[in-house]
Amino acid sequence: MAIKVEEKQLTLLERLYVLEVVRGIALTTGHFFRNMAVHIARLFGLAKDKKGSTTFQYPEERRPLAPRLRTLHRLTRREDGAPRCVACMMCETVCPAHCISIVAGEHPNPLIEKYPTRFDIDLGLCVFCGYCVEACPEDAIRMDTGVLEFTSFSREGMVYDLNKLLARSETPKPNEESKVKTA
Amino acid sequence: MPTLTIDGQEVTVDAGTTVIQAAEQIGINIPRYCYHPGLSLAGRCRMCLVEIETFPNLQIACYTRAQDEMVVSTTSERVLSARQSMLEFLLSNHPLDCPVCDQSGECDLQNFYMDHGQYQSRFLENKVKKKKAFPIGPHVILDQERCILCTRCVRFTEEVSKSNELGVFNRGSRSVIDLYPTKSLDNPYSGNVIDICPVGALTEREFRFKCRVWYLASQESICTGCSRGCNISLDYNGSRRAYKAGGRRVMRIKPRYNPDINKWWICDEGRFGYGFIDTDRIETPMQRTTSDLEPSDWDPALARVAETVKAAYSEKGANGVGVIVSPQLSNEELLACRELFVEKMKLTNVAALNPWEEPGEADDFLRNADRNPNTKGVEDLGYSGDAKAVLEKAAEGEIEVLIIFRHNLADGEAGKLLEKAKFVVYVGTNWNATAERAHVVLPGATHAEKDGTFTNFEGRVQRFKQALLPIGDSRNDSQIISEMAAKLGYSLPASADEIFEAWKGISLDELSGSGSSVDPDTAVQA
Ligand code: SF4
Ligand code: SF4
Ligand code: SF4
Numbered sequence A: 001m002a003i004k005v006e007e008k009q010l011t012l013l014e015r016l017y018v019l020e021v022v023r024g025i026a027l028t029t030g031h032f033f034r035n036m037a038v039h040i041a042r043l044f045g046l047a048k049d050k051k052g053s054t055t056f057q058y059p060e061e062r063r064p065l066a067p068r069l070r071t072l073h074r075l076t077r078r079e080d081g082a083p084r085c086v087a088c089m090m091c092e093t094v095c096p097a098h099c100i101s102i103v104a105g106e107h108p109n110p111l112i113e114k115y116p117t118r119f120d121i122d123l124g125l126c127v128f129c130g131y132c133v134e135a136c137p138e139d140a141i142r143m144d145t146g147v148l149e150f151t152s153f154s155r156e157g158m159v160y161d162l163n164k165l166l167a168r169s170e171t172p173k174p175n176e177e178s179k180v181k182t183a
Numbered sequence B: 001m002p003t004l005t006i007d008g009q010e011v012t013v014d015a016g017t018t019v020i021q022a023a024e025q026i027g028i029n030i031p032r033y034c035y036h037p038g039l040s041l042a043g044r045c046r047m048c049l050v051e052i053e054t055f056p057n058l059q060i061a062c063y064t065r066a067q068d069e070m071v072v073s074t075t076s077e078r079v080l081s082a083r084q085s086m087l088e089f090l091l092s093n094h095p096l097d098c099p100v101c102d103q104s105g106e107c108d109l110q111n112f113y114m115d116h117g118q119y120q121s122r123f124l125e126n127k128v129k130k131k132k133a134f135p136i137g138p139h140v141i142l143d144q145e146r147c148i149l150c151t152r153c154v155r156f157t158e159e160v161s162k163s164n165e166l167g168v169f170n171r172g173s174r175s176v177i178d179l180y181p182t183k184s185l186d187n188p189y190s191g192n193v194i195d196i197c198p199v200g201a202l203t204e205r206e207f208r209f210k211c212r213v214w215y216l217a218s219q220e221s222i223c224t225g226c227s228r229g230c231n232i233s234l235d236y237n238g239s240r241r242a243y244k245a246g247g248r249r250v251m252r253i254k255p256r257y258n259p260d261i262n263k264w265w266i267c268d269e270g271r272f273g274y275g276f277i278d279t280d281r282i283e284t285p286m287q288r289t290t291s292d293l294e295p296s297d298w299d300p301a302l303a304r305v306a307e308t309v310k311a312a313y314s315e316k317g318a319n320g321v322g323v324i325v326s327p328q329l330s331n332e333e334l335l336a337c338r339e340l341f342v343e344k345m346k347l348t349n350v351a352a353l354n355p356w357e358e359p360g361e362a363d364d365f366l367r368n369a370d371r372n373p374n375t376k377g378v379e380d381l382g383y384s385g386d387a388k389a390v391l392e393k394a395a396e397g398e399i400e401v402l403i404i405f406r407h408n409l410a411d412g413e414a415g416k417l418l419e420k421a422k423f424v425v426y427v428g429t430n431w432n433a434t435a436e437r438a439h440v441v442l443p444g445a446t447h448a449e450k451d452g453t454f455t456n457f458e459g460r461v462q463r464f465k466q467a468l469l470p471i472g473d474s475r476n477d478s479q480i481i482s483e484m485a486a487k488l489g490y491s492l493p494a495s496a497d498e499i500f501e502a503w504k505g506i507s508l509d510e511l512s513g514s515g516s517s518v519d520p521d522t523a524v525q526a
Helices: A018-043 A090-094 A131-135 A162-166 B019-025 B077-092 B108-116 B152-160 B192-196 B268-272 B298-319 B331-344 B375-380 B387-396 B412-420 B433-437 B477-487 B496-504 B508-512
Strands: A100-106 A114-122 B003-006 B009-012 B049-052 B071-073 B140-142 B166-169 B176-179 B202-204 B216-222 B231-237 B250-255 B286-288 B293-295 B321-324 B349-351 B401-405 B423-428 B440-443 B452-455 B461-464
Touching: A090 A100, A090 A131, A114 A162, B003 B019, B049 B077, B077 B108, B152 B166, B152 B192, B192 B202, B192 B250, B216 B250, B216 B461, B250 B268, B286 B298, B298 B321, B298 B401, B298 B423, B298 B440, B298 B477, B321 B331, B321 B387, B331 B349, B331 B375, B331 B452, B331 B477, B331 B496, B349 B387, B375 B452, B387 B401, B387 B412, B412 B433, B423 B433, B452 B496, B452 B508, B461 B508, B496 B508
Parallel strands: B003 B071, B321 B349, B321 B401, B401 B423, B423 B440
Antiparallel strands: A100 A114, B003 B009, B049 B071, B140 B202, B166 B176, B216 B231, B231 B250, B286 B293, B286 B440, B452 B461
């Protein structure tokens, strides 16, 4: 079902253009001077309850990320360092972007039975919905690395394989959870 | 003829029918694990409990005979709560393996639990541990923990394969299915236990972890392993990228119920013999230019065949060209060949059967010694004479051009004769020694890649349907024949449907419905 969008008709004054431009400049200038006043006042210890808008000096300075933000995927590890993933393909099945591809193999240990011999995520296709994390019955895939910059000069470079996805996971100690490797 | 009421619907059934079968006749499917229509009754799983008026206790529907004026309920509160309790029992020791279990997605334990499950587990004790994932034969892996002890597999080896490899050992919650000492589940029908196991206790070694079952698409087909013509479903990789399973498209074969031919079963050779569909295929037409076979386009390859055939024809007339068709071809392709080579070109040297072919193993259940799906079709369509006479003439130089469909005639005596043939055209699906020594190779399509019919040894004309596109540049054989005919100045229909309709007077779809067979004694006949 398509939604019908009402088109807003411009009034005569708006169509005359110049007046609108002047109003726009007035708005930005107003913000500029208001911010400057707040920053100067705070410099002298005044207006503590007000906050002037600021600019992050990216990439030296970074915005703090919300803890639940969905960022670059990682595969968690078992205590022996192997991936927790059992290649059940729940994530592959649920993924709306069809960007996960897993090839399963027979694990020598019949208590593990199945493991991924290949695990590829094409981040060029991923829509960061996080369904894969929700679907996983093993807590084997997470999107908690906090990494937002994963660019590449090629499409192939956007495909993360098993090793790349495991690289950001620490091997947990007994009775501990797999954590994100820091730095 | 007792008349009974099931869930308010009246049904009249034959005497001796059980309640579970009577319910099936009116479309009510009572959950069951141990009951299988092809096996004896065991009454083990207690899943099919129903309430029958005048009976104080719930009764198992698989064992209770339908009687006049019975009033059965399959959905009363007592029945539903009994089902829930039975599932709770069955699951008390069942591992939570669904993520790694191949049955997941087509598992009756999952399916019935979705409908009747308790969802909140009350089981606080430790589960009984049993042996997991070990091979019990060349094709089957057993996981004792997943088994719900329905004994379908045991009854199969006792009653159908009559090989008695499996049994129930120990008692109570420690009961397990296992092999009898020194035995291995290696009977020629062993794969059927995988199908009848309602859970993931018996899984297929060939299929294990290749593909999740919900990615599979399925098409009705006919087994090409022997002249029995068992009805099968071709399960193929429908939605996933080709690099899974190394580009293999057909993932597994399952039997398709046909009461007149194979019932619920197929043999292991048929079940696991699908490898040729995806391996060693001839993918493009090939031509021998100087000494090597080189890939070519269809047009020049067909043109070369036509030219050589025309030259031989003008030189030696109808004796100059020999054709060996094959009982691997469908009826439609055989009809097309007959029309072109016998009726239009009036060739005298047309043969079909290979006298050197090794017969396969046969038994009194399904397997026939004749390894070809359509030998009866070849006979019914009037092909006589075998390849030997034609090959001999080709070796003597009487036949200038020899067109061979499918057969491998490069070994032994045949090979010696074939070596002397002047110009060989091979139309086939897979590489073999005959293809390698041919002058022109034309790639045909396997039964998975085309539509058509085979006639089984009893004369049943059965349809197989196309599941996949022909691999690479290969083409359906009736199309190849039609194009070859066009180059020779004849016009022939290319589609199997058209040829079949001209032959039987009905369309392929009318024949099949569910891909069913035409009995030789009824309706449509050649
Ligand atoms: S976040 Fe969504 S789109 Fe990306 S891999 Fe996971 S399921 Fe697929
Ligand atoms: S859902 Fe989890 S365990 Fe299953 S394949 Fe994906 S990452 Fe592996
Ligand atoms: S292995 Fe399967 S078929 Fe055999 S008894 Fe167990 S559940 Fe039934």
